Amino acid sequence: MQQSQPTVEPTARVSLNVEELRRDFPILTRTMRGKPFIYLDNGATALKPQSVIDEEVRYYTELSANIHRGVYEFSEEASECYDRTRGIVARFVNAQSEREIVFTKSATESSNLIAYGWAMKNIKAGDEICISEIEHHANFVPWQALAERLGATLRMIPMNPTDASLDISDLDRLINDRTRLVGITAMSNVTGYMPPVERILARARAVGAVTVVDGAQWVSHATVDVQKLDADFLIFSAHKMCGPTGVGVLYGRESLLNEMDPFLFGGDMVLRVRKEKTVFRKAPEKFEAGTPNIAGVMAFGKAVEYLQNVGMEAIHEHEQDLLRYVVERASEIDGLVSYGPADLSTRGGIFSFNVGDAHPHDTGNILDEDGIAVRTGLHCAHPLMQALGIPGTVRASFYLYNTRAEVDRLIESIHRVRRIFS
Amino acid sequence: MSLEEDLYKEIILENYRSKKNRSRMDDADLASEGANPSCGDDVELFVKLDGDRVVAVTYDGIGCSICCASANLLCEAMKGKTLTEAMTIIGEYRKMLLEDETPHFSEDLADLEAMQGVKHYPVRIKCALLAWNTVRDMFETPASGG
Numbered sequence: 001m002q003q004s005q006p007t008v009e010p011t012a013r014v015s016l017n018v019e020e021l022r023r024d025f026p027i028l029t030r031t032m033r034g035k036p037f038i039y040l041d042n043g044a045t046a047l048k049p050q051s052v053i054d055e056e057v058r059y060y061t062e063l064s065a066n067i068h069r070g071v072y073e074f075s076e077e078a079s080e081c082y083d084r085t086r087g088i089v090a091r092f093v094n095a096q097s098e099r100e101i102v103f104t105k106s107a108t109e110s111s112n113l114i115a116y117g118w119a120m121k122n123i124k125a126g127d128e129i130c131i132s133e134i135e136h137h138a139n140f141v142p143w144q145a146l147a148e149r150l151g152a153t154l155r156m157i158p159m160n161p162t163d164a165s166l167d168i169s170d171l172d173r174l175i176n177d178r179t180r181l182v183g184i185t186a187m188s189n190v191t192g193y194m195p196p197v198e199r200i201l202a203r204a205r206a207v208g209a210v211t212v213v214d215g216a217q218w219v220s221h222a223t224v225d226v227q228k229l230d231a232d233f234l235i236f237s238a239h240k241m242c243g244p245t246g247v248g249v250l251y252g253r254e255s256l257l258n259e260m261d262p263f264l265f266g267g268d269m270v271l272r273v274r275k276e277k278t279v280f281r282k283a284p285e286k287f288e289a290g291t292p293n294i295a296g297v298m299a300f301g302k303a304v305e306y307l308q309n310v311g312m313e314a315i316h317e318h319e320q321d322l323l324r325y326v327v328e329r330a331s332e333i334d335g336l337v338s339y340g341p342a343d344l345s346t347r348g349g350i351f352s353f354n355v356g357d358a359h360p361h362d363t364g365n366i367l368d369e370d371g372i373a374v375r376t377g378l379h380c381a382h383p384l385m386q387a388l389g390i391p392g393t394v395r396a397s398f399y400l401y402n403t404r405a406e407v408d409r410l411i412e413s414i415h416r417v418r419r420i421f422s
Numbered sequence: 423m424s425l426e427e428d429l430y431k432e433i434i435l436e437n438y439r440s441k442k443n444r445s446r447m448d449d450a451d452l453a454s455e456g457a458n459p460s461c462g463d464d465v466e467l468f469v470k471l472d473g474d475r476v477v478a479v480t481y482d483g484i485g486c487s488i489c490c491a492s493a494n495l496l497c498e499a500m501k502g503k504t505l506t507e508a509m510t511i512i513g514e515y516r517k518m519l520l521e522d523e524t525p526h527f528s529e530d531l532a533d534l535e536a537m538q539g540v541k542h543y544p545v546r547i548k549c550a551l552l553a554w555n556t557v558r559d560m561f562e563t564p565a566s567g568g
Contacts, residue, residue: 420435
């Protein structure tokens with residue numbers, strides 16, 4: 001496990017020893033299209049360090065047993081490892097109890113769990129749900145579908161088309177006495193913009209609405225304290241935090257979780273099944289029906305430990321440095337338009353842009369040819385793109401292992417895009 | 423194999439920039455929309471017919487260079503063809519991209535061969551097919567058009 005080592009680097013005042021950290025990620029030794037692999041698609045999923053990969057393999061080679069069922073040693077150990085991750089995650093987000101951490105398969109399943117388990121029971125026709133225009137579809141479509149089904153009204157905090165920030169001037173009207181649920185992202189997956197979540201949650205609490213914070217982009221880059229945040233629910237996913245795919249998290253206030261209906265029914269979530277009636281277990285077990293992704297959850301525990309050892313504060317600073325650097329370097333390119341507020345302190349390590357009249361896909365294709373992985377297109381945020389009036393963006397998103405040298409390569413490749421499409 | 427040789431040939435970039443066939447048609451006999459939801463390519467195709475002969479095809483919408491260039495080439499290729507001839511050309515074009523077959527286009531359609539390099543970039547094949555599939559679907563079931 002790596003410890004963060006302060007380094008003296010004249011150009012980048014960062015406290016991470018990135019070159020050393022990079023050795024933990026075996027995929028970084030690969031080439032892509034014959035070029036050194038530059039991974040700038042961390043907003044989609046993060047790379048995995050060896051300790052995470054090893055733990056996933058260890059489960060299948062050493063344990064391979066189902067959990068909470070067997071009386072034999074390997075099953076006991078698997079159960080212990082699985083349950084230990086719950087505690088690791090609870091401490092990572094500073095939850096009051098590990099019973100507030102539910103494992104799902106994705107952040108999307110987490111938002112759906114709230115929609116089916118809480119909202120179906122507590123929202124009725126005429127009620128209102130408030131989200132924002134910049135949400136990822138995972139925190140947009142479930143609420144839109146639910147509002148349609150229940151006859152509720154869906155309101156949206158609008159986006160300023162000039163810099164893709166949120167316009168909260170009308171917050172008191174948008175979140176009102178009829179509002180039952182407020183869903184807000186803590187970091188836009190398109191621009192990295194971090195909305196004034198505290199302000200929005202305060203308004204939601206004032207009218208008694210339940211709050212859902214989408215932390216899929218945010219949790220992997222920030223020091224998270226759910227007690228300070230004071231949200232009812234926080235959703236996020238393991239794979240964006242150097243963990244494996246197929247594991248999501250729902251943090252929920254224990255009292256709320258216990259009031260909620262189960263979402264998936266079956267084995268392992270029951271206390272007693274009789275022909276007449278079934279009694280469910282308490283949260284979190286009542287939401288984890290069926291055999292879960294045991295290896296994934298175990299490996300997720302290693303991912304969280306890895307991030308903790310590196311240090312979330314250092315990660316945040318490193319990404320801020322890369323963001324400032326890419327913004328500065330990109331300003332030298334004619335015709336490059338980037339999206340998001342000019343105040344970089346309100347943004348995470350995401351740089352979304354377009355180059356002249358080159359379509360994002362064409363730009364992405366040329367970057368790929370140079371060994372650079374970025375995301376192009378609509379980023380599962382169609383309403384945001386509509387509000388910006390663009391056919392999509394190219395998104396470079398940074399993480400702890402990215403370097404200024406990689407930003408330089410990105411800039412070079414963007415110049416190539418300019419040459420082809422001039 | 424390189425980007426400039428396979429994907430961003432001059433002929434493709436010319437067709438991408440061309441505005442010649444990029445318009446909406448008010449008196450279209452057939453009209454239909456095609457979209458690739460993951461990338462945001464979204465084009466609408468308009469067809470003017472005279473009996474079973476294609477008089478004109480135009481397109482409008484947003485898309486990448488491959489999507490728009492292939493739409494423009496399609497508009498040019500369809501002009502003056504009977505529906506049967508048009509379907510043969512569409513079939514040939516699809517085979518070139520999907521089945522790795524060397525195309526046998528007549529001389530006036532030789533520009534279509536410029537799209538051949540797209541097959542080296544599997545994720546872009548859907549861009550090169552969007553307009554073509556949309557028109558094929560209209561020609562197969564002309565009654566459903568506008």
